[in-house]
Ligand SMILES: Nc1ncnc2c1ncn2[C@@H]1O[C@H](COP(=O)(O)OP(=O)(O)OP(=O)(O)O)[C@@H](O)[C@H]1O
């Protein structure tokens with residue numbers, strides 16, 4: 001107020017929530033989001049069935065997939081979903097864990113706000129706690145070598161346990177580990193480019209048909225049925241520009257299967273078209289992938305020469321093929337030489353799937369995982385599982401560090417952070433203790449989702465960790481507390497680190513909000529309380 005005149009600084013049509021209400025609203029939102037995915041955590045977690053406006057159905061237990069599908073308006077809730085998205089993008093797994101942690105931390109923050117502890121004390125304590133938490137998990141980490149296939153298989157296994165594709169898990173983990181080990185680059189340090197593992201999905205057939213192709217799959221048929229369908233010891237030419245001439249005197253597109261039909265072109269055109277085919281044949285190629293079109297007459301000559309050709313191959317697939325086959329993409333067919341060709345043991349058209357499969361490449365820099373399944377839902381869930389499995393293997397290979405799963409790190413944090421809090425003292429001590437307490441949410445949820453008594457399990461877990469058994473976690477199948485590393489339940493360290501960092505960052509931001517202004521156009525339902 002200036003004098004008696006009210007000063008209006010925000011425009012109309014803005015919903016404003018302030019102070020305690022704003023904090024309460026964000027806390028409720030975070031808790032609600034965590035609640036939405038809680039029941040899916042762990043090997044005994046359940047799946048969710050989601051149906052969107054257009055009636056598409058998704059059945060999944062993948063945290064980020066669930067949250068992506070549910071339309072959420074609340075700005076605080078959207079920030080929590082962002083945590084899950086970051087987790088997915090950065091490390092590819094642990095999306096449910098990260099969101100449950102945010103929910104639990106917000107719940108702890110609420111208790112402190114109720115005790116009139118200032119948000120800045122809470123955030124300071126949480127940040128101290130986070131830094132210590134990272135130190136603690138780093139200490140728990142176990143080194144893993146990039147060629148330690150046995151351990152990498154365990155990591156892939158942990159990431160997939162409990163998904164609905166469980167029945168073929170053993171096959172999938174072998175494929176995921178082989179795929180990543182094949183494309184990993186060992187230049188100084190190990191790095192893996194996610195894009196070098198391509199997933200091609202098809203409905204039909206069974207999930208058991210999953211295959212690792214040391215090569216590439218092009219989602220197209222051969223361009224001409226006169227061409228061979230299968231070529232062994234393939235020499236593959238990759239050409240970027242079209243194998244056709246811009247304007248022909250022959251107006252309509254005709255199917256050419258005899259030399260007489262080729263005569264319909266003028267002699268000059270005939271010669272130019274034949275030259276395209278001759279250039280390919282002269283290089284020694286018996287397979288051609290062309291990024292653009294191949295004229296009918298050229299197809300005719302190529303077919304005569306025994307070449308299997310595919311036209312209009314997307315640029316992305318061309319580049320991928322070049323790395324898989326160790327080939328060079330040439331701009332014009334004329335530029336082709338023997339050295340530029342790639343090799344594949346077998347190139348074959350699978351006309352059931354409308355695909356041309358180029359497999360058996362020696363030393364490929366890219367590989368393809370071909371997945372099948374009887375329904376779209378299954379294929380999609382299998383794809384998510386394959387992505388999770390390959391991502392965790394990549395994480396572990398790149399960092400060379402893994403950590404026990406089954407709630408072991410979270411229980412260790414719960415115990416060690418409390419000790420740390422005491423060493424800090426003062427008001428921050430309370431905040432660090434509250435931060436520590438939020439990690440109990442993971443073992444508790446794992447136990448609950450396995451039909452076990454969460455409190456009893458947590459007591460046994462804490463007991464084991466207090467005795468120095470830092471890898472003690474919950475065997476969800478037997479209900480006993482055991483050494484998770486010995487049980488083979490291990491995860492990349494990077495997953496835990498990322499979940500610790502991104503959950504704290506989101507909570508930090510949310511607690512500091514004491515004023516929420518939502519303009520009418522950007523939200524359709526009342527924000528507070530979800
Ligand atoms: N065999 C097992 N025994 C005990 N715990 C396990 C086992 N396999 C996995 N876990 C634990 O389950 C938790 C992971 O569960 P889940 O994969 O459902 O969620 P997430 O990885 O957090 O999220 P999402 O996979 O949806 O991105 C981790 O704490 C992991 O250690």
Ligand SMILES: [Mg+2]
Nearest residue numbers: 093094095159
């Ligand atoms: Mg997971």
